Amino acid sequence: xxxxxxxxxxxxxxxxxxxxxxxxxxxxxxxxxxxxxxxxxxxxxxxxxxxxxxxxxxxxxxxxxxxxxxxxxxxxxxxxxxxxxxxxxxxxxxxxxxxxxxxxxxxxxxxxxxxxxxxxxxxxxxxxxxxxxxxxxxxxxxxxxxxxxxxxxxxxxxxxxxxxxxxxxxxxxxxxxxxxxxxxxxxxxxxxxxxxxxxxxxxxxxxxxxxxxxxxxxxxxxxxxxxxxxxxxxxxxxxxxxxxxxxxxxxxxxxxxxxxxxxxxxxxxxxxxxxxxxxxxxxxxxxxxxxxxxxxxxxxxxxxxxxxxxxxxxxxxxxxxxxxxxxxxxxxxxxxxxxxxxxxxxxxxxxxxxxxxxxxxxxxxxxxxxxxxxxxxxxxxxxxxxxxxxxxxxxxxxxxxxxxxxxxxxxxxxxxxxxxxxxxxxxxxxxxxxxxxxxxxxxxxxxxxxxxxxxxxxxxxxxxxxxxxxxxxxxxxxxxxxxxxxxxxxxxxxxxxxxxxxxxxxxxxxxxxxxxxxxxxxxxxxxxxxxxxxxxxxxxxxxxxxxxxxxxxxxxxxxxxxxxxxxxxxxxxxxxxxxxxxxxxxxxxxxxxxxxxxxxxxxx
Amino acid sequence: xxxxxxxxxxxxxxxxxxxxxxxxxxxxxxxxxxxxxxxxxxxxxxxxxxxxxxxxxxxxxxxxxxxxxxxxxxxxxxxxxxxxxxxxxxxxxxxxxxxxxxxxxxxxxxxxxxxxxxxxxxxxxxxxxxxxxxxxxxxxxxxxxxxxxxxxxxxxxxxxxxxxxxxxxxxxxxxxxxxxxxxxxxxxxxxxxxxxxxxxxxxx
Numbered sequence: 001x002x003x004x005x006x007x008x009x010x011x012x013x014x015x016x017x018x019x020x021x022x023x024x025x026x027x028x029x030x031x032x033x034x035x036x037x038x039x040x041x042x043x044x045x046x047x048x049x050x051x052x053x054x055x056x057x058x059x060x061x062x063x064x065x066x067x068x069x070x071x072x073x074x075x076x077x078x079x080x081x082x083x084x085x086x087x088x089x090x091x092x093x094x095x096x097x098x099x100x101x102x103x104x105x106x107x108x109x110x111x112x113x114x115x116x117x118x119x120x121x122x123x124x125x126x127x128x129x130x131x132x133x134x135x136x137x138x139x140x141x142x143x144x145x146x147x148x149x150x151x152x153x154x155x156x157x158x159x160x161x162x163x164x165x166x167x168x169x170x171x172x173x174x175x176x177x178x179x180x181x182x183x184x185x186x187x188x189x190x191x192x193x194x195x196x197x198x199x200x201x202x203x204x205x206x207x208x209x210x211x212x213x214x215x216x217x218x219x220x221x222x223x224x225x226x227x228x229x230x231x232x233x234x235x236x237x238x239x240x241x242x243x244x245x246x247x248x249x250x251x252x253x254x255x256x257x258x259x260x261x262x263x264x265x266x267x268x269x270x271x272x273x274x275x276x277x278x279x280x281x282x283x284x285x286x287x288x289x290x291x292x293x294x295x296x297x298x299x300x301x302x303x304x305x306x307x308x309x310x311x312x313x314x315x316x317x318x319x320x321x322x323x324x325x326x327x328x329x330x331x332x333x334x335x336x337x338x339x340x341x342x343x344x345x346x347x348x349x350x351x352x353x354x355x356x357x358x359x360x361x362x363x364x365x366x367x368x369x370x371x372x373x374x375x376x377x378x379x380x381x382x383x384x385x386x387x388x389x390x391x392x393x394x395x396x397x398x399x400x401x402x403x404x405x406x407x408x409x410x411x412x413x414x415x416x417x418x419x420x421x422x423x424x425x426x427x428x429x430x431x432x433x434x435x436x437x438x439x440x441x442x443x444x445x446x447x448x449x450x451x452x453x454x455x456x457x458x459x460x461x462x463x464x465x466x467x468x469x470x471x472x473x474x475x476x477x478x479x480x481x482x483x484x485x486x487x488x489x490x491x492x493x494x495x496x497x498x499x500x501x502x503x504x505x506x507x508x509x510x511x512x513x514x515x516x517x518x519x520x521x522x523x524x525x526x527x528x529x530x531x532x533x534x535x536x537x538x539x540x541x542x543x544x545x546x547x548x549x550x551x552x553x554x555x556x557x558x559x560x561x562x563x564x565x566x567x568x569x570x571x572x573x574x575x576x577x578x579x580x581x582x583x584x585x586x587x588x589x590x591x592x593x594x595x596x597x598x599x600x601x602x603x604x
Numbered sequence: 605x606x607x608x609x610x611x612x613x614x615x616x617x618x619x620x621x622x623x624x625x626x627x628x629x630x631x632x633x634x635x636x637x638x639x640x641x642x643x644x645x646x647x648x649x650x651x652x653x654x655x656x657x658x659x660x661x662x663x664x665x666x667x668x669x670x671x672x673x674x675x676x677x678x679x680x681x682x683x684x685x686x687x688x689x690x691x692x693x694x695x696x697x698x699x700x701x702x703x704x705x706x707x708x709x710x711x712x713x714x715x716x717x718x719x720x721x722x723x724x725x726x727x728x729x730x731x732x733x734x735x736x737x738x739x740x741x742x743x744x745x746x747x748x749x750x751x752x753x754x755x756x757x758x759x760x761x762x763x764x765x766x767x768x769x770x771x772x773x774x775x776x777x778x779x780x781x782x783x784x785x786x787x788x789x790x791x792x793x794x795x796x797x798x799x800x801x802x803x804x805x806x807x808x
Contacts (some may be wrong), residue, residue, distance in 0.1 A: 008667055008669055008670050011665075011666075011667065011670065012670050012673060012674065012677075015662075015674055015677055015678075016677060019677055019678070019681040022681060022685070023681055023684055023685065023688075026684070026685045026688050026689070027688060029688075029692070030688040030689060030691065030692035030693075031692075032692075033692035033693060034688070034691050034692045037691075037692070037695055115699055117702060117703070
């Protein structure tokens, strides 16, 4: 038997040997052409990203950039024009060969993607202009790439490593080659095309420029410079909108080049009558009853279109918010440590009926205009309520590109922090808005500064008010068998009044269920109004990195501030990746809610 | 068995895809264009012919106990050869077939013919069988791919054949469309075969 096995093994070994020889021979034959093809592909990619180079000299890739596989100096006439870097990060289905050139000027000169093994639809997205075009002429700075290049939603598994590789490539050119990043000029012949700068937010194609007329922060009117296409040529007009009256005050003709005999009729007495019709029209209905000149309808309609767009733009973006501050008196606050939040220009206390109801901070924060266009910074006004939550955000001066800059003051963005505690952490947890990254990032930094300022004021106030600390006294639970996990219940009393209820609840999580460990011990505070006030872990045996997710903002935000009822607890969504722990905490909250409700019922 | 009959079996009577339902995975995956289908067919035919030949030549010295590993070795070796040659000399094909070249090694047709036919027949018979089966596989793939490419993309071998007004039915170049088209072709071929059989029976 053993002899037989040795014999069989030997024969198999022999077969393997012969086959290895056969494959070795084939490989020798194919090796040359394959290497040639690969070299040609690399060379072609290098020439594509730096066509001006005559030769590419291979250099050693410095340590510390694991994704970068090759580094070449592209030269012409002995002079280095740029550096070509290659990388092959792992995508969804295999390596993604990237060839990128960073010019000596400091910008990304060209970027190419080689043969992809990705699913064709994903591969197509990766090499399509909306993604790859983001890199064009960008400053070769990982920070810039990180903030300006958006990965492809739906193809994250491929586009994320792609971006990661380009971050390393640019880090290499900056750190190891000492190239100072600079935005470059996009290549290729200049293309003329119509631009509709407001196309993203609505049809405002006739608006060329908007001027604000005002005294200090008080805006009196806006003047819209409009160019609207007539029969043959655009009609240029100015439309003035009064802020206080919310009316169009005046529309005047600047120039028209329309067909002789038609357009020029706007310039005469007929035209004067036509334009006079716009005076005192409301911005809601600026064209109401405006008659066109018979025979000049196309040109007149162009004027009407321009006025309508100006009014619509004013209504959508410029109209002042209704006065919220009625009955509020403001007094200035001396900031305790202004050097810690230099952007904060002023701090005020809003007082109503003798009580401080809000804190108002005016913060200067440089955005896109300041960083890239030598413009002024954004001036924001941040209100924090008496409970220490962000109350409102307003732009006092917003020099950012319209349509982008205003995204920082609209709901999807502001919803991330309004109503949440005004802390630096809240500000830092805010996600920037894709497409308005620089502006929203600037606003986020402004919010952080406001939070610091607020905290320093609050700390000063706290030292006074904490003179009367909260005193706790135990409560006998009316029906402890209904919420067995509740270990203790306390009443927090301050100045003779109940300010909170505190429950300590034991709830078995991952450690208890799967690792024979102890349960989680949580402390749940419910305020006097019956809302969840705070959640804290007294003992947390869960795996670090997972267990703590149950005590962090995205999870706790689901119930803090909401009524402490079983329904609220049950509506809490578990956190993916920490399901068991968050589910356990949810059960704990439910028990605390039961206990709280039974105390309330008992008191009644 | 006569050589002609052996050859013909693979194309019609025992066509691997339409009659034996073998090798359906690559048939569905690389039949979106006729070029890919033909390329895959030729690559598979090459492996079939040579693994059949090698198996037949070695059938007397391969002990029964190590038959499976030996055949696997032989087949894998020829697949590697195809892959190297394709990468070196037909890079366009190598690029479009991608992962499906190495997967030829696990195509049931290859193993099935090596074990079921070549292990029991002479080298000449085995080569002819490999050629027939390979041709049958190639023709089936090309037929399936032709329908899918024309209907799903409006082209045949890359050239526009449908009028500009034709809206390509993209489903046919997607996996579900592959299944649907294969099912339709199977139904049609079964119908034809049954008619032929009936006619033959009537003659007898």
